Amino acid sequence: MAPKFGTSGLRGLVVELTEPLVHDYVTAFLSACPHGGAVHVGRDLRPSSPQIAGWVIDAIRAAGLKAVDCGAVPTPALALSSLNAGAAAVMVTGSHIPADRNGLKFYVPTGEISKEDEALINRALGQTAPDAEQGSLTQADARAAYVARYTDAYGTEALQGLRVGVYQHSSVARDIMIDVVQALSGTAIAIARSDKFIPVDTEALDPDTKKLFAGWFAEHDLQVLISTDGDADRPMLVDDAQRVVPGDVLGAVTAASLGAKVICTPVSSNTMIDAEGVFDFAQITRTKIGSPFVIAAMEDALQADPAARVVGYEANGGFLLGFAAQAPTGKLAPLMTRDCLLPNLAPLVAARAAGQPLSALLDALPPRFTAADRIQGIATETSKAFIAKLTEDAAARAAFFAATGPESALDTTDGLRVTFANGDVVHLRPSGNAPEFRCYAEAGSRDTATALVDTYLGKLGATLSA
Incomplete structure (x- = not known):
């Protein structure tokens, strides 16, 4: 999986998150987005994170900026630290995905980057960084x-x-x-x-x-x-x-x-x-x-x-x-x-x-229960094509969801979310940053919501692997 921006930062296989690629993305971020003259750097505990964090710090200093090494630290703690300092931040993490993958999360001095910022960063890739005197390196405790x-x-x-x-x-x-x-x-x-x-x-x-x-x-x-x-x-x-x-x-x-x-x-x-x-x-x-x-x-x-x-x-x-x-x-x-x-x-x-x-x-809360799970190893392109077919073809959709009954509403805000006449909901969506197909369900009982997820992940697995 070539590294790319998804729903939560840049993600990719560790073997593809090379030193030149990391330098390129960090340099593009610093040239395209505000940074306040300093960048706080944090990382999670996966084995590849210390080395990648070192590359991030090298790229920051090469751009003539102050690098603040916060070490292994929670993403929200890093964000709090950089916000309080009026600085940018880069978190090295693959979040919940397996250790053979990793990623970068970028923060401007006001918080997380936007989708517009992502577009600016992508456009700035491949540009040569201007010559600058090497920036300083300090350490900070973002945990306290x-x-x-x-x-x-x-x-x-x-x-x-x-x-x-x-x-x-x-x-x-x-x-x-x-x-x-x-x-x-x-x-x-x-x-x-x-x-x-x-x-x-x-x-x-x-x-x-x-x-x-x-x-x-x-x-x-x-x-x-x-x-x-x-x-x-x-x-x-x-x-x-x-x-x-x-x-x-x-x-x-x-x-x-x-x-x-x-x-x-x-x-x-x-x-x-x-x-x-x-x-x-x-x-x-x-x-x-x-x-x-x-x-x-x-x-x-x-x-x-x-x-x-x-x-x-x-x-x-x-x-x-x-x-x-x-x-x-x-x-x-x-x-x-x-x-x-x-x-x-x-x-x-x-x-x-x-x-x-x-x-x-x-x-004491209203009796609406949700469940969610995923199939791993399904290419995003495969998931998107399947959802497009169900979205465009009402007959195919009715056949796939026949066990749950007629639909009463359709929402395509993100993936395919179907509300059925009995009040149950099934939502299918490809992951934005991993080869996974996610299924969400909502119903009037916990068992029904769980059963819906199990049923439709089973159908997805059988259909997409056939």
Whole structure:
């Protein structure tokens, strides 16, 4: 897979992320986008990341700019560091995808790059960098301010008495999660730390991983379990009933707890937020999948009303804060990049403030349930061609979805999202940065949503491999 921009930065096979290619993209970024004279550099824990980060730093210094090496650090912590410094940033990460792949995420001094920025970077590729005196290299700790962001906002007693399992695996936030839980007076139990990179996709956890949770709850007498993906821009939260809480449910609960009024979220997110009399949201904007599209919608909302209490979140749980929100013991400054800690912490704090377990808070929400999974190894071109056929051919679509019944609505905002007469929803979409075909489903029961995903991934596998 030749490296290219997808829904979340540049991604490609490690063997194709060569030193010349990395230099070319970083140089293009610095020539095409604002940078504030310095660039913060972070990385995840996959084996290839230190070398690629070194190439990124070399390219920054060759351009005559100051390189700030933040080491192994969560993506949102790096973004917070660069935003506070008025500098650009480059994160070396492949997020949740396997270790044979990696990538780059670019940040201008105001936050994530936009799709327009991506186009400018692509146009600047191949240009020779102007001669410049080599820039300086310093180091910085981006972790401390990120931890303080949440300890200051939620206070030292927010999780008092709560036993929290921390599934560490190879997440770059594995120690930070322990630090934050303990700082909030929770009891943090470190679980399954790995020296080998594990591509945990919090949006599509594999069955073997889920089977481990029950054992961990019993062995450690856990009340909840938290984790993140590899670069810590996606949360994972398992409630006291040992259920993995979908990211778009975490997003809705977090938004409500912060007093948000304007919600920007992809078309794939749970429709419970549309229910009357449940959430006090004034505006809901649906976007294509990917943080650049969510950010663009948030920026539109803020342009229309600079005081808008706007947030964004994705079905994977990554949460973006667009206004200065009041938390129990302090303010949370805006951070318009996907974050894992806020949507892990806010629902726990909200449940404890209400004097109930997390499961009770969640069970009071409208009964709309989502599920998601993927088929790996399916070329993006193959996925796109299949979706185009179903989109254009109503008969082919009806035949493929015959088991679920007649459709009542069709949405092609991003992929193919079909709503059926019985209220069920199936959404098919190629991944934007990996050879994967994703399936999302929504229904009135958890079992039905899961069954829909299993059914249609099975059909996709049989159809595309035939």
